[in-house]
Amino acid sequence: MIALPIVLFIYFWLNNFKIREIFKPKILLLLALLPVPIFAFSYQKLLFNLFPLLTLLFLFLIVRFESKVVFVFGLIFILLAGLMVNNGDTIFMRSDIAKAISQHQLDAQFLPFKLRPLFYNGLIYFYFLLGQTANFLSLKNLYDLLLLANFYPLILGIILVAKKSSLIKYFLLGSLAIGFLVMGLPVSPSSISILFILIPVIIYLILSSFEKMNKKIYLGFFLLSLFIQLNNFNP
Amino acid sequence: MKFKLIIFFLVILTIATRSFRIETVPPNLSNDEISIAYDAYSVSRTLRDEHNHFLPLSFQSHGTYKAPLAIYLAIPSTIILGNSELSVRLPSILAGFLTVFLLGALIFELTKNRTLAFLGSFILAVTPVHIHYSRMATEANIALFLVVLGLYLFFYGLNHTKYFATIISFAAFGLSLYAYHTQWGFTPLLVFLLLFFYRKELLKQKLFLIGAGLFVLLLIPIFVTFTQNIGTTSRENTQMIFQDPFVIGQLSNNSINILQKFQVVLKTFISNYSNYNNPQYIFFKGMQLLGEQDPFQVGLFLFPFLISFFVGLFLVKKYFGAHKNFIYSLLIISPLVPALTTGGMNNPRNLISVAPIILIISAGSLFIWESFRDNKFLKFLKWGVLFLISISFFYFMVIYYGLFPIYSGVNYQYGYKQIAEYIKPNYNEFEKIIIDPRFGETNRYSGVPHLYIPYFTNLDPNQLLRRKDIKDGVIFDKYEIREINWNLENLKPDYLYVVPNSNQPEKKDLQKLLEINLPNNQPAFDLYTY
Numbered sequence: 104m105i106a107l108p109i110v111l112f113i114y115f116w117l118n119n120f121k122i123r124e125i126f127k128p129k130i131l132l133l134l135a136l137l138p139v140p141i142f143a144f145s146y147q148k149l150l151f152n153l154f155p156l157l158t159l160l161f162l163f164l165i166v167r168f169e170s171k172v173v174f175v176f177g178l179i180f181i182l183l184a185g186l187m188v189n190n191g192d193t194i195f196m197r198s199d200i201a202k203a204i205s206q207h208q209l210d211a212q213f214l215p216f217k218l219r220p221l222f223y224n225g226l227i228y229f230y231f232l233l234g235q236t237a238n239f240l241s242l243k244n245l246y247d248l249l250l251l252a253n254f255y256p257l258i259l260g261i262i263l264v265a266k267k268s269s270l271i272k273y274f275l276l277g278s279l280a281i282g283f284l285v286m287g288l289p290v291s292p293s294s295i296s297i298l299f300i301l302i303p304v305i306i307y308l309i310l311s312s313f314e315k316m317n318k319k320i321y322l323g324f325f326l327l328s329l330f331i332q333l334n335n336f337n338p
Numbered sequence: 339m340k341f342k343l344i345i346f347f348l349v350i351l352t353i354a355t356r357s358f359r360i361e362t363v364p365p366n367l368s369n370d371e372i373s374i375a376y377d378a379y380s381v382s383r384t385l386r387d388e389h390n391h392f393l394p395l396s397f398q399s400h401g402t403y404k405a406p407l408a409i410y411l412a413i414p415s416t417i418i419l420g421n422s423e424l425s426v427r428l429p430s431i432l433a434g435f436l437t438v439f440l441l442g443a444l445i446f447e448l449t450k451n452r453t454l455a456f457l458g459s460f461i462l463a464v465t466p467v468h469i470h471y472s473r474m475a476t477e478a479n480i481a482l483f484l485v486v487l488g489l490y491l492f493f494y495g496l497n498h499t500k501y502f503a504t505i506i507s508f509a510a511f512g513l514s515l516y517a518y519h520t521q522w523g524f525t526p527l528l529v530f531l532l533l534f535f536y537r538k539e540l541l542k543q544k545l546f547l548i549g550a551g552l553f554v555l556l557l558i559p560i561f562v563t564f565t566q567n568i569g570t571t572s573r574e575n576t577q578m579i580f581q582d583p584f585v586i587g588q589l590s591n592n593s594i595n596i597l598q599k600f601q602v603v604l605k606t607f608i609s610n611y612s613n614y615n616n617p618q619y620i621f622f623k624g625m626q627l628l629g630e631q632d633p634f635q636v637g638l639f640l641f642p643f644l645i646s647f648f649v650g651l652f653l654v655k656k657y658f659g660a661h662k663n664f665i666y667s668l669l670i671i672s673p674l675v676p677a678l679t680t681g682g683m684n685n686p687r688n689l690i691s692v693a694p695i696i697l698i699i700s701a702g703s704l705f706i707w708e709s710f711r712d713n714k715f716l717k718f719l720k721w722g723v724l725f726l727i728s729i730s731f732f733y734f735m736v737i738y739y740g741l742f743p744i745y746s747g748v749n750y751q752y753g754y755k756q757i758a759e760y761i762k763p764n765y766n767e768f769e770k771i772i773i774d775p776r777f778g779e780t781n782r783y784s785g786v787p788h789l790y791i792p793y794f795t796n797l798d799p800n801q802l803l804r805r806k807d808i809k810d811g812v813i814f815d816k817y818e819i820r821e822i823n824w825n826l827e828n829l830k831p832d833y834l835y836v837v838p839n840s841n842q843p844e845k846k847d848l849q850k851l852l853e854i855n856l857p858n859n860q861p862a863f864d865l866y867t868y
Contacts, residue, residue: 199631199633200633203632203633203634207634207741210741210744210745210858211736211740211741213739213740214736214740222733222736223634227633227634230622230633230641231633233622233641233644234618234621234622234623234635234641235618237616237617237618237621237622237644238616238617238618240616240617241612241613241615241616241617241618242608242611242612242615242616243608243609243612243613243616244612246608246612262652265652330601330604331601331604331605331608
């Protein structure tokens with residue numbers, strides 16, 4: 104439920120807090136954001152539910168003051184918040200990975216003994232982490248969390264933001280990058296819990312593109328998304 | 339001079355990666371490869387395939403049907419080189435080699451950017467999935483070659499007003515339908531896209547209609563074969579999404595309405611489509627060279643190119659200009675047909691995606707490279723990136739040439755060639771050779787020794803044409819391929835019994851002649867006589 108006030112705040116913020124924006128038809132597009140699955144998520148711990156508000160605060164301060172200090176603290180917050188909400192075992196504790204390292208060192212008889220640790224060592228954990236992070240970027244994962252419809256304005260928003268030369272660009276893209284990396288850390292990654300912290304970033308990117316996007320295409324995708332999500336047939 | 343050096347380096351790299359240890363990596367001819375190999379051998383001698391069909395356009399194989407081109411292409415090398423891994427794999431090796439340079443030529447035709455073209459060729463040359471399937475007799479690899487050839491000729495013809503090249507491109511597209519069944523869905527879509535996006539250029543010269551006509555002409559035999567095989571176990575009927583057990587269950591569920599049934603199919607398709615586009619599958623795990631849970635997996639592409647891919651997605655317009663819509667459409671349609679099939683992730687079916695992905699990775703890589711050039715710190719970083727790419731490629735080589743053949747013996751039915759190598763010089767010593775086709779732990783797989791043994795012993799193909807099918811087996815020449823139950827077996831002297839290691843006889847009067855181990859030293863097969 105915290106998503107709704109964030110959506111409204113960012114919408115008015117992007118429109119310079121003009122009250123008359125309420126009466127414009129394009130506000131109806133906000134309705135398309137309501138059924139987004141991740142916006143209905145909430146943590147059991149109340150403190151964690153405040154994290155998106157802190158993200159929004161950092162976002163606002165960076166845009167308002169263009170402060171590098173705020174920017175750095177903002178990214179550190181995203182990292183720490185992400186680690187806090189995923190407080191289970193990380194991939195660095197997986198025994199099967201350690202076992203695979205020693206097994207491959209044993210099996211790699213085509214390599215001189217002293218060279219085997221060069222190829223089969225703990226660096227595999229970081230490779231595994233990158234792989235888990237990449238897994239999050241799958242189409243199914245993204246549309247399960249954001250709906251297929253919002254993929255389009257999100258990508259458009261990223262393109263528009265990437266063309267800017269301000270600090271906000273680095274904060275938006277940097278927080279997404281950090282969030283994705285942190286997502287790969289847990290043994291059982293829960294992408295929704297990290298993405299929840301980044302709700303303001305995602306909403307900002309989506310709403311930034313509302314002016315430029317093709318509304319008909321968006322509506323078409325929205326109807327398709329609803330159609331796909333209506334029933335729980337999960338292959 | 340620099341240009342020639344780069345070409346020379348690319349040639350050496352491509353040849354080396356696609357031919358080094360060709361007979362042992364992969365460790366044996368796979369199920370599909372032995373089918374292609376044996377049919378090529380049989381047709382080369384008798385003009386008939388394993389099932390006694392005269393010069394078929396569709397080859398019956400393992401309960402389904404295969405496209406014919408890979409088999410017919412393997413005939414010359416089989417005749418010249420004899421029966422071996424190299425003779426059946428050679429067409430795919432050549433196709434893979436040529437694809438590397440054709441893709442570079444295609445990029446040059448699309449962009450007139452020589453650096454981008456070299457980059458594209460280089461990236462394909464070091465791409466794990468392309469290296470692997472260029473080393474195997476893969477129908478999909480030959481199809482990929484024909485599609486890339488078709489695309490190159492198409493754009494070359496348009497750019498240089500050589501409409502004859504454009505006409506020939508349609509022939510290449512048509513031939514790709516004979517190379518692999520996935521092309522039946524993909525190639526018509528591709529041709530449609532080309533006709534749609536380049537209709538203005540094509541309509542300027544009516545000669546292109548000859549090309550379109552040629553394509554339709556090549557479609558006719560395929561269409562006839564398809565209609566003849568409807569309702570049978572042909573691959574296009576058995577591998578579609580509607581044969582998925584979950585989908586079948588839902589579609590036959592009377593408590594859900596037709597709209598919900600459509601949702602089931604749509605969701606299954608979207609899930610499959612998403613899986614084929616999953617960055618983890620593409621850049622980290624897709625090759626599945628090792629066990630499924632093994633963390634040392636390799637992706638279809640080297641993982642450092644993940645960044646290039648995502649950057650490249652936004653730069654298609656910058657480098658490919660007016661062709662951007664076509665490139666994006668090619669990327670979108672490539673996994674469409676594999677996503678409509680069942681049976682899990684299948685790399686050969688999705689091999690065609692290599693082309694658009696390489697185009698995008700090349701664009702991203704060139705952008706990053708050019709960005710690094712303008713900044714002192716980034717200039718230093720670029721060498722780090724090059725080092726990372728080199729390490730990841732080298733790491734792939736260690737896994738692929740070192741560990742993969744050791745771990746994958748069972749998956750490639752390793753052991754049958756070794757059995758054949760024993761039988762060949764000792765053939766006349768045995769009155770009968772009985773082979774139990776089971777293999778693997780707890781005998782859970784059923785192999786095809788009736789193809790491996792005749793192939794590697796150069797048995798007259800007419801013997802297999804005269805075979806007699808028995809319950810759960812087949813008899814031909816002095817071979818009987820059936821399960822052996824030692825308790826019920828009527829043991830006879832001068833008989834050779836070949837069994838999986840897990841089927842040990844309790845009788846002590848059997849003499850073990852040979853024990854065949856997998857590359858990982860696990861026992862595979864035992865040969866006994868009484």
